[in-house]
Amino acid sequence: MGTPGVTGAVMWDSGVILAKLLEHAVDSGYLLLQSKKIVELGSGCGLVGCVAALLGAQVILTDLPDRLRLLRKNVEANVIAGGRDVRGSASVGELIWGDDLDTDxxxxxxxYVLASDVIYSEGAVADLLETLEQLCGMQTTVILTGELRNDVVLEYFLELAMKEFVVGRVYQEHWDPDYRSSRVVMLVLGKKTETGI
Known part of the structure; x- marks a missing residue:
């Protein structure tokens, strides 16, 4: 996972599941993405962000510098030059978790902040959460999916996340019925108010 380019060049199941959840929720009327601002963290190949843009959102797909070339190519091919009736937009930007965020x-x-398979390394958890805290306002909803690989890392993430966020789980009955996996978890986070609720 630490090898440059590996995480950005593989389409993980959790990304497919998150993309299909967005499509299913919009088609079912449970979620409105038209004109909503979305930041995707660890975009990788860009599937989730591209789907969100095609569903009407204004998406900024982010990843590490060495992953941006493929990401830009995929956004160009699937959203910008796709020849489809694109209702939203997609742009690509560099983001290193833990660094100060660009104004845009x-x-x-x-x-919304979306991410799939970003909770894989205990060493990256604090930086990921620092970035989420900077990104999120009281109206921001974070949706994270991830394959269940390492309970210790997930528990560490949840322990730290619950200090600043209310954390919930989206159960599989709410996912696209054709895209479910017992190996994937979906979490929803919202910032706590100043009173802690």
Missing amino acids: LIDPQPD
């Missing part, structure tokens, strides 16, 4: 990411703050 937080002004205005996103309606």
Whole structure:
């Protein structure tokens, strides 16, 4: 996972499941993405962000510098030059978790932050959460999916996340019925109010 380019060049099951959840929720009327601002973290190949843009969102797909070339190519091919009736937009930007954020990411703050398979390394958890805290306003909803690989890393993430966020789980009955996996978990986070609720 630490090899440059590996994480950005593989389409993980959790990304497919998150993309299909967005499509299913919009088609079912449970979710409105039209004109919503979305920041995707660890975009990799860009499937989730491209789907969100095709569903009407204004998406900024982010990843590490060495992963941006393939990401830009996929966004260009599937959203910008796709020849489809694209209702939203997609742009690509560099983001290193834990660094200060560019103004375009937080002004205005996103309606949604999306990420798949970003909770894989205990060493990256603190930086990921620092970035989420900077990105999120009180109106921001974070949706994270991940394959269940390492309970210790997930528990560490949840322990730290619950200090600043209310954390919930989206159960499989709410996912696209054709895209479910017992190996994938889906979490929803929202910032706690100043009173902690």
